[in-house]
Amino acid sequence: MGRDRAPRRPARGHRARGGAVSDPANGTQNGVDTEPLLSLRGIGRHFGSGTGTTHALRDITFDVFPGEFVAIIGPSGSGKSTLLNVLGLLDTASEGEYRIAGSSVSSLSQRQRDTLRAHTLGFVFQASHILPGESAAENAALGLRIQGVALPERRAAVRGALERLGILARAQALGKNLSGGERQRVAIARAIATGPRLLLADEPTGALDSENSARIIEHLHTLNAEGVTILVITHDPVVAASATRRLVLTDGRIREEAGVAAAPQQEPPHHAALQARPAHRTTPPDRRPARGRTRSGIARFGDEILEAISTHAGRPGRTMMLLFAFLLGAGGLVGSIGLSQSAAAQVSQRLTSAGLDEVVVSSLGGGIVTDPASSTRIRELEGVVGVGYRAQVSAVNARVSLLPPGTVAEQPGFTGRTMYASAEYLRLVTATTRPASAPAVLEATWSGDVALVGAAAARELGIAEAAPGMRIFVAGTPVEVIGIITSAGRESLLDSSVVLSPALADRVRGEQAELVVRTQPGYPAALAAAIPPIVAPGNPGVVTVQTVADLRALQRGVNADLGTLVGIISIVLLVLACLSAATSMYLTVRARAAEIALRRAVGASRAMIWRMFTLEGATIGAAGGLAGSAAGIAMVLVASGVQQWTPILDPAIIGVGVLVGTLTGIAAAAYPALVAARADPAQAIRE
Ligand SMILES: Nc1ncnc2c1ncn2[C@@H]1O[C@H](COP(=O)(O)OP(=O)(O)OP(=O)(O)O)[C@@H](O)[C@H]1O
Known part of the structure; x- marks a missing residue:
């Protein structure tokens, strides 16, 4: 139907019904x-x-x-x-x-x-639907851009259209700065530019x-x-x-x-x-x-990316918020990867510094270890360089303070470690003290209740220097500070430790007593087997011996744990970034319903609309990823500086940040882009 015959095309004043068509061959x-x-x-x-x-x-x-x-x-x-x-x-x-x-x-x-x-078809709507952040010329070029018309032709057509509408002089003015009449003329120029x-x-x-x-x-x-x-x-x-x-x-x-x-x-x-x-x-x-x-396809894709970037530039407030969300996500990822790598390297470094020359001996109940005879027997074994003693004091037992407990209403609690250590232990871990003779004094029983304090512990307690009469209180007992550990050597925790003299052992209980056996290189495995029957001939099973090989297994465990932790933190951060960006983009899609309808009206397909929003997500994600990489790297540098670690930063981490940002951006845009692509243009144009 629709081909009712009529003698010729009516020039004016047609019938409302049954319009005429003749000569279907050429019309x-x-x-x-x-x-x-x-x-x-x-x-x-x-x-x-x-x-x-x-x-x-x-x-x-x-x-x-x-x-x-x-x-x-x-x-x-x-x-x-x-x-x-x-x-x-x-x-x-x-x-x-x-x-x-x-x-x-x-x-x-x-x-x-x-x-x-x-x-x-060309459309001119009552509300002219001019894109506010784009110039009159860019607005007029919208249809041609969607058609993928080459730039010179596009420019010529837009120029011609604006000229015909007498608005060429305003070509560079932003849509939001045009008057109502000018907007409508630009809208007509946009409609006719595609011919x-x-x-x-x-x-x-x-x-x-x-x-x-x-x-x-x-x-x-x-x-x-x-x-x-x-x-x-x-x-x-x-x-x-x-x-x-x-x-x-x-x-x-x-x-x-x-x-x-x-x-x-x-x-x-x-x-x-x-x-x-x-x-x-x-x-x-x-x-x-x-x-x-x-x-060409690539040039059109380039145009679409530029358009996505220009959309971001036209909405600085929203762009900054989105950027920040992706920055947090990618920055958290890059920072936690860098920090975990730096921390793992630190663990490795500690273990390497423990080297292949250390065996740690402990026993059930600790009695065998605290017996001086055990140290003497071990010392006699081949390959042993020295045997040091150490034991932890639990924070509950230690209660270290600068002033006598109860003299001031509230004293800040000491957060460092309290321990016992023999002078030989301090020598074996190559710790240095001021005065240098302090470790020997520590062990001399006639010296009474004395302690060495690590440099960081001294700062925390407010001790400037070890001097006669300088005291701290440990579990209520006054203890004289006879020296400062100026360098912690291989045992960096000594820096924040208070090391007590053995004379205090009857009042302040030590736990986890251990003998640290320093060996010549290559001896630990053999000594690990030899030590238990020597120190506990009757019951070697109560003695536990740890070598660096065991610690290496521990290191792998620590690295795996760190990796899992980092993975979980990163995923949580990325999901949060993705959700907040998706919400913001979804709201944007709702707010841009008229623009979407306009684009559909001038010929954009659903796929083009989907691509437009996906590219907006990808570009803001990539930018956020780049900024996040920079922030993450800064975080690793600062944290490593504070912890005195060697920062481990693989340059590829920047690429990871950008890639993850881009992918998160695409994921965040997925649903909003789908909503935009499916939007009913007829409905949206009314809104
Ligand atoms: N999507 C829709 N769902 C339900 N009703 C609709 C929808 N679109 C239009 N209508 C209804 O169809 C009728 C015609 O609406 P339409 O907007 O085409 O009228 P109009 O002549 O353009 O009105 P106006 O001059 O006020 O713009 C109205 O009763 C309107 O409520």
């Missing part, structure tokens, strides 16, 4: 177009179902021929916008047949509909004063005179009067306004601008720009 008669550009037969559109059904359009039948200027008028709610959306392929009719240039739209794929919208055959305009003068309205009407007529078919929805009687044909919609039904054939010949009374309206042409010239050169 012309004597050089005059006879095939309708638009043909509607029995079109209906209803929303909802059952008793709540709204019939917005009912049995709409009419044709629009090339070169016509048709006004659709009607009261509010009569279905005008719905009709325009159906005509513009932003919405689909519930029933009837709609043909554009002879092709039934119901047989077209979504992609073909997008292409048809991009190349054949459409049909311009669909919804209340193009609705928000304008009479002077600006007159200019817009003039421009529409100039375009019409150049061959663009115009279909305009309007409440403005002047626009309606200037059309060559008027269709009236009432309650979703259409009728041709009686006696309109002569209407276009009359000059509208109060728009002087229209006096210059050119005569209506029957055969429009083909105004479509040559589309020989479109951008």
